[in-house]
Amino acid sequence: MAAQVRRRVGAVRTAFRGFRRTRPFWGGLWCILAGAWIVRAMFFSFLLAVSGGWSYSAGYILGGGLVLFGLVAWFAPHYRGLVGLLAVGLALAAFVAANLGGYLVGSVLGILGGSMVWAWGEKAPRRAHGGRRRAVRAS
Numbered sequence: 001m002a003a004q005v006r007r008r009v010g011a012v013r014t015a016f017r018g019f020r021r022t023r024p025f026w027g028g029l030w031c032i033l034a035g036a037w038i039v040r041a042m043f044f045s046f047l048l049a050v051s052g053g054w055s056y057s058a059g060y061i062l063g064g065g066l067v068l069f070g071l072v073a074w075f076a077p078h079y080r081g082l083v084g085l086l087a088v089g090l091a092l093a094a095f096v097a098a099n100l101g102g103y104l105v106g107s108v109l110g111i112l113g114g115s116m117v118w119a120w121g122e123k124a125p126r127r128a129h130g131g132r133r134r135a136v137r138a139s
Helices: 002-021 025-041 046-051 054-075 077-097 099-103 105-119
Strands: none
Touching: 025 054, 025 077, 025 099, 025 105, 054 077, 054 099, 054 105, 077 099, 077 105, 099 105
């Protein structure tokens, strides 16, 4: 029984590692955390956010956009360039519109995450059997 659990946990870890290696995982995570932080910093009742105008709803709109862009980076990594730039733009807009972007923490996390999403590139596939490259000798 314990051996089956270990194998299953190992299989889940391997699948999650494959998921992380094929997309901008950490940048998307920072964007999601930034959006959640900004929404939490602008925690008003929904009725006030809807009826109060831009100054009350900005945190929900900009924070929700950052969460959305983080999820897009995870599940559609071929849009990483556009999503990364838009996430940085939303984080900068949240700095102005939403209590200094969640008291500065949300904007900094959003800029970091958007930059990581934009700069991400796929890793090269691993070599079979973990072989080492031979040194090239200059003649």
